[in-house]
Amino acid sequence: MINHRPHKIEYYSNYLYILPAFLFYIIFVLYPLSDTIITSFTEWSGIGEKKWVGLENYKKNLADKKITSSIKHSFILIIFYSFFPIIIGLGIAGIMVRVKVRGIAIYRAILFLPQILSMIVVGIAWRWIYAPKGPLNSGLDFFGLDDISRAWLGSFDYALPFVGLIGTWVMFGFTMILFIAGVQKIPSELYDAAKVDGAGAFAEFFNVTLPGLKGEIIVALVFTVTLALRNFDLIYITTGGGPGTSTMIPSMFIYKKAFQMNQVGSASSLGVMLTLLIFTLISLIIITLREKNET
C-alpha cells in the first residue's frame, strides 16, 4: 500500500501559496466586477437604494446616438493606437535586422521613453504642443505654412486624429521593443538561406521577419487594441471629449454618468458593454491569427 497522505498535504498546501494573491483578486477584481454587473441592472444615484430596472440601462445605451457614435471614435482610435504603432515597430525592427547602428541601445531607450511616461504627463505636454500658439503652430508658421496652423484640439475635423497621433507616439516604443526582441529569436540560418536565395531587403522582411514575428504581433494587437478601447486619461486631459462630441469615447461616458450625472447604474451597464466589446474583439484577434499560425 502506498500512503497518499503526504501527497495530499502537499497538494492542499499549494493552494495556500496562492491564497494571499487570490484574496486580493477576489477583493479587488471579482467583487467589484460582480458588483458592477449587479448595479448595471439597477437605477442608482451612488447613494441610497438601488432600484431594479432589468435591461433598461442596456436598451437606453444602445438607443443613445451619442454613445454609439463614441464607439465609432474608438474604432478610429484603434488605427492610431494599434495599426500605426505596429507598422512603425515592424519597420524599425526590419531595419535593425539589416543595418548595424553604433549606439543602438541609446536609440532604443529614447524611442521607448514615451511608453514609460504617465499618460497625464503625455496629455499635458501634447496639449501644449498642439496649442494655438504652441510649438507645432510656431513651426508651421516658421516655414511659411500659416494657412495650415490652427487650434488642432479645438477643431471638429482634426481633434480626433491628432489625439490619435499622441497614442501612436506613446505605443510605438512598446511594439518596437517587442518586435526587436522577437527578431532576435528568429534563427539566423533563415536569414542566411534567404540571402543565398538572393532575397532583397523586402523579400527578406516579408518572408522571414514578418512570419517569425506572428506571436509578437498577436501580443501587440491584443495590448494596443485593449488600450484604444478602454483609454480614458489621454482624452480626459487633452480634449475632455470635445469640441462638441467629436472625441467622445465610451469610457468618458462611464465617467460622466457615474460622477457628474448621478447615473451609476447606467454607467455600470456601459462599463459591462465595453468589457464585452473588448473581450469579443480580443478573442476574434487571437482565434483568427492563431489558427493561421498552426496551418
Added chain:
Amino acid sequence: MKKLFILISALFLTTNVNAETLRILAEAGDEATLTKAAAQFEEANPGVTVEASYLGWDDFMATIKLKLADSNPPDLAHGNQGFTVDGTLIQNDLIIPLDKYADQYGWKNLFADGSLAEFSWSEDGSNWGSGTLYGISPVAEDVIVYYNKDKLSSLGLSVPTNFSEFESALATAESAGELPIILGGADGWPIIHVWGLIEGAFVDPSQTRNWIFDAKGNDYATSSRIQAAEKLEEMAKAGYFGSDSLGIGYDDANAMFIDGDGLFNLTGTWMTAQLNEGMGDNVGAFAMPRSTSGVAGGGSFALPWHISSKSSNPDLAAKFIAHLMSNDFVDDLMQVGRVPAQSPTIDPTSNLQAEVISASNALVSSNAKTFYTDWATPGMYDTVTQELQKLLGGAASAQDFIDAMAAESMN
C-alpha cells in the same frame, strides 16, 4: 453646598465645551476665507477647535455625496446648487433644514425676497426653487464683463450702456485687428458664462430662473431665447471670439487677457483678485447691459453651506455659518478677494474691486442674476457645453442648439 454644585456644574460645562470639534469639508476656493473665519471663531468660542479640510473642484464634486453618506461625515460641508448634488443630498436625508437657524440669526432679512430660492427645496428634494431652506452662503458670484482699459480708450470707445453699444464695440475691435473677446472654450464650461450673458441680454431673467428650477415644466424654445442663440451664432461667425477659442483652456485664456490679448473677458467675479494682480489699473468691469434696459448676467451665491444630518452638534455648525454670514465678516471677505453678498462697510481694496462690487450690486438690486444653465438637469452640463462648442465652431446652427437644449430639458 450650593456653591459646590455650581462649581461642579461649571466644571462639567467647561469640559463639555472643551471637547467640541467642528469638522468642515470645503471646496478649495474657500481656503483663505475659512482660515480667517476659523481663527476668529476659535477665539470667540474658547474650547472649540475648527478642523477644515479641502478638495479641489473636480475631486470635491465627485466625492461630496459619498463623504456625507459616510457614517462619520463632516459637520459642515459645501454642496452645489442643483439636482445633482443638493437635490440628491436632500432626497437621501443627508443634510438638515436651516429654517430654524435662518430665523434665529436673521439670514432671511439680509437679502431681498426670493433671493434664497436657489437654496430652497421641497422636503423630499424633488422640487427646487421654493420651500425649505437647506443651505446658505455669504459670498456672491456674478458673471460680468472685464475689459482692458487701454484698449477700450485707444479704440475710442467707452463702457457700453446697452447691448447694441457692446456689439458695436466688438465690431470696432474686430476691424481694428484686436481680438474682441478672449474665451477659453476648450474647457467647455467657460462658454456657459458667455451664453449666460447673451441670454441675459435678451431673455427676461425670471423666465430663465424658472426654467432652471423646473426645466420640464417651462418652455425652453421661447422667441427671445432663439433670438439670443442667433445672436451668439452671429457673434461667432463674425470672429468676435477669434478662430482658436475652442483650442484654448480657461486658465490660458485668463493669462492671455492679462498679457494683453482681447478687449473683453466674460467671466465670473472669482477672477477679480487674479486679474487685479496681473493688470492693476488697466482692468475694469461692468455688468452686461441688456438689449432693452438694465443689466443681466449669470451668477448666484457661491457654493452653499450644509449641516450634516449626522452632526453631533448642529447648533455649533449653525453658529459657525452665522459667523460667516455676520456683518462683521463682510469686510474680511473683501480682504480675501471675495465679493460679499451683503454691502461692505470698508472701501474697496482696488479700483477693480470697486467696479466689480458696483456691477454686482446692479445685478442684485434689479434681481437680474440667472444662475448657470447647467443647473437645470443632471445631464445639462454635458449637453450645454457640447452644443455651445458646436455653435461656436460652426458645427451647429442656433436652431440645432435650441432643439438639443429643449430635448435635454425633458430629461
